[in-house]
Amino acid sequence: MVSALNNGLDYRQMLRDAGLRVTPQRASIVTILSETDDHPSVEDLYEKTRTLDDTVSVATVYRTMSVLENAGLVRKLVMDDAPARYEMMPQTDHDHLVDVESGDLVEIPGTEIAELMGRVASELGYHIVSHHTVIRARKV
């Protein structure tokens, strides 16, 4: 899922390009987040990152996610009734659906939804900064 080129060095470069200081903690956190296929919470990230670098603290994971979100490198998924989850900003845009039975988070491929929102928002004289969509659904 992750290209062989996306190793630690690339993430370091990615941080630098965004004008962020490259600390070992940030590099570890980003590495873990990039290697993960699901959408981890801060707690998930914290635990996995500790296996790689036991100097990171939860506070730093929170701060790093916040910083990366502002830099547009990471997307935060706000859940209805559970801690937020994160993903690397996807190249292929998509939305998310929560399976109410299992709690699974399913990706909805395609950009239709975002496009429609953009269109509709511009009709009201706005342009979208970000959108937070939670679709709760059940298998048919």
Next chain:
Amino acid sequence: MVSALNNGLDYRQMLRDAGLRVTPQRASIVTILSETDDHPSVEDLYEKTRTLDDTVSVATVYRTMSVLENAGLVRKLVMDDAPARYEMMPQTDHDHLVDVESGDLVEIPGTEIAELMGRVASELGYHIVSHHTVIRARKV
């Protein structure tokens, strides 16, 4: 904005129809929520309701919102970084947009977004239980 018929008695009936006990607290809370044009948080509701009935507690406002949401009478709007807000379940469906400058919550009329989501979800073998969309946007 609120029809003259929607007085306290109607709300009492609405609760009864939903199979819920009609307590004075619930009647007061629903009255306040119905008379409000904006989208109040629990804190807002609590304060306004106290002016009408000083026996209500915050806990009851939380519990009432939860009960009414499950009954499909109220819609909860989950915010990114602020307490949840509520509205009476609208007869004319719409989504919401938060002006990131002012914090204002703007209603987006129309059902296009919900329809698209339903279509897209069914392609994945799901049917939507509920969806909350909050678009964060900036005036052009």
Next chain:
DNA sequence: TGACAAATGCGACTAATTCGCATTAACAAG
């Protein structure tokens, strides 16, 4: 009217996230 389940107020509690502060370390300039 009485019985019983459900709802309430209160305050204690939980869980997610943020913050203050002293310390450390990244980076740019020399």
Next chain:
DNA sequence: CTTGTTAATGCGAATTAGTCGCATTTGTCA
């Protein structure tokens, strides 16, 4: 390299939205 500046870190305390336990009250329905 060294160094000065400034941002980032760890820690634990603080904050905040929301929930819970429990004793008491109160709708509802027979």
